[in-house]
Amino acid sequence: MKHDICSIPISEVFEPKDGCPVCRLRDILEKRMVEYITGAAMMEPDVRIETNKKGFCLHHYNRMLKQHKHLSVALTMQSRLEELDRQVFGNGLLAKDPARQGKSARQALSTCFVCDEVNTNLERMLQNTCHLWGRERDFRQLFAEQPELCLPHFAMLAEAAGKELGKKERAEFTKIASDICRRGLDALRADIDHFTRMYDYRSGKSANDWGTAKDSPERVVKFLTSRPPEKD
Numbered sequence: 085m086k087h088d089i090c091s092i093p094i095s096e097v098f099e100p101k102d103g104c105p106v107c108r109l110r111d112i113l114e115k116r117m118v119e120y121i122t123g124a125a126m127m128e129p130d131v132r133i134e135t136n137k138k139g140f141c142l143h144h145y146n147r148m149l150k151q152h153k154h155l156s157v158a159l160t161m162q163s164r165l166e167e168l169d170r171q172v173f174g175n176g177l178l179a180k181d182p183a184r185q186g187k188s189a190r191q192a193l194s195t196c197f198v199c200d201e202v203n204t205n206l207e208r209m210l211q212n213t214c215h216l217w218g219r220e221r222d223f224r225q226l227f228a229e230q231p232e233l234c235l236p237h238f239a240m241l242a243e244a245a246g247k248e249l250g251k252k253e254r255a256e257f258t259k260i261a262s263d264i265c266r267r268g269l270d271a272l273r274a275d276i277d278h279f280t281r282m283y284d285y286r287s288g289k290s291a292n293d294w295g296t297a298k299d300s301p302e303r304v305v306k307f308l309t310s311r312p313p314e315k316d
């Protein structure tokens with residue numbers, strides 16, 4: 085079941101040429117995984133053992149609650165809390181060693197099932213992206229036409245290329261990805277400079293002079309973290 089979640093044709097994800105294609109791929113994987121965890125996964129004991137052990141991060145708890153399947157979420161919480169009680173408080177030895185108990189609590193809270201699944205599958209799909217780029221001329225063209233790559237996803241692509249492609253191809257692939265990412269960085273730097281000048285009374289700028297700079301702080305957050313900032 086978990087494998088069905090990840091069957092996504094890579095070239096379709098690159099087709100829209102709108103923003104970072106790897107963000108789009110991550111969003112698809114994440115959406116499917118959150119739906120799965122509040123749906124079919126409830127009936128899969130192996131998955132429940134993993135979610136009890138790993139739990140979820142704030143971002144993914146929020147996403148799960150937005151599914152409006154509160155009973156499913158509560159059931160995962162019920163067994164997760166039981167597991168945490170055992171991990172953090174259940175062992176008499178831990179109570180005698182407060183430092184170890186604190187470490188155990190911190191470790192128990194540092195994992196997220198959805199993050200791990202999404203990252204593992206994203207890495208695998210980026211390896212496939214490298215192979216596709218290596219063998220299909222049309223996909224090379226499509227890859228080169230991407231308008232943006234955020235910095236975290238440039239890093240993941242470059243790392244995947246380092247593992248999956250031969251020396252010459254790796255250099256060529258990384259150069260193309262790097263050029264796309266760098267173009268975004270240059271544009272953001274220009275917009276952020278413009279943004280700060282709009283607040284400088286000496287610049288003589290008026291409200292009509294914003295150009296593309298108005299939402300540039302939000303776009304920098306997206307470029308650096310692959311996530312848009314939270315709205316009020």
Ligand SMILES: [Zn+2]
Nearest residue numbers: 104107234237
């Ligand atoms: Zn991205």
Ligand SMILES: [Zn+2]
Nearest residue numbers: 141144196199
């Ligand atoms: Zn997470």
